[in-house]
Amino acid sequence: MFKRSGSANLTALLKKAESFHGHLGPFLVIGVRMGLAGLRELKARRNERGLHITVMLKYSVPFSCIIDGIQVATNCTIGNKKLMLKKSSKLMAKFRLENGRPITVKVNPVAFNRLKDKLLAKNIPSKEVRNLAKTIASMPEEELFEIN
Numbered sequence: 001m002f003k004r005s006g007s008a009n010l011t012a013l014l015k016k017a018e019s020f021h022g023h024l025g026p027f028l029v030i031g032v033r034m035g036l037a038g039l040r041e042l043k044a045r046r047n048e049r050g051l052h053i054t055v056m057l058k059y060s061v062p063f064s065c066i067i068d069g070i071q072v073a074t075n076c077t078i079g080n081k082k083l084m085l086k087k088s089s090k091l092m093a094k095f096r097l098e099n100g101r102p103i104t105v106k107v108n109p110v111a112f113n114r115l116k117d118k119l120l121a122k123n124i125p126s127k128e129v130r131n132l133a134k135t136i137a138s139m140p141e142e143e144l145f146e147i148n
């Protein structure tokens, strides 16, 4: 169901994220994938000592759903103070290990604009929301993110 970037890891994390967040939506999936990409790029483990994440986004639903996805994928949370929020019109997260070069994972504006009407539609049936979440889950990473 979550083929392509759909490792067993992603599928398991999406389940966990859904249970934590209360529902499975596209922005939650974006967050989980952002978290996984950030960890991979830094060669970091979840909740690794010295790992810090700054999430930059518009602090309102559905954008804020990304935060829970990142928290579940990385175990860096607001509560353990390893995750910080910065209000921004962008949609990105910066990952840094102590004294290391930070890397940023940004939602590719092209992909976002292509899906924007669906992503931001209000009152769409929950089945469609789940389908959109699956679309995001199986989208090739290089289409979904710009990583720097």
Ligand SMILES: [Zn+2]
Binding pocket: 021, 023, 025, 027, 028, 062, 065
């Ligand atoms: Zn949500």
